[in-house]
Amino acid sequence: MNEEEFLTEEQKDEIEKWEGLYTSLTTINDCLLALGKRIEGLEKFVNELPTPNKVFYKPEGYDDYLDMKQNYDELYGRIIKLEERLDGLQN
Numbered sequence: 472m473n474e475e476e477f478l479t480e481e482q483k484d485e486i487e488k489w490e491g492l493y494t495s496l497t498t499i500n501d502c503l504l505a506l507g508k509r510i511e512g513l514e515k516f517v518n519e520l521p522t523p524n525k526v527f528y529k530p531e532g533y534d535d536y537l538d539m540k541q542n543y544d545e546l547y548g549r550i551i552k553l554e555e556r557l558d559g560l561q562n
Contacts, residue, residue, distance in 0.1 A: 523538070523539040523540065524538050524539070524540070525538075526538065526539045528542050530542070530545065
């Protein structure tokens with residue numbers, strides 16, 4: 472005999488409800504696991520990105536490579552010199 476034959480309709484409905492809940496929770500769990508793997512991949516990628524102090528550039532005429540801060544300092548220094556020259560020409 473099948474055990475469902477001994478169950479009332481109310482019990483069958485209750486079992487069906489719990490099976491639906493189990494399916495929903497399993498689906499949510501699978502989604503959370505997939506999101507966790509994607510976040511793990513993103514964290515790995517972000518950790519491997521070079522930081523500004525690891526980005527080097529060798530300007531023309533320089534013997535050494537400069538990091539990003541040194542390059543910005545050099546660029547702004549040149550801009551200031553050009554602005555001072557322009558101010559001197561206008562006066």
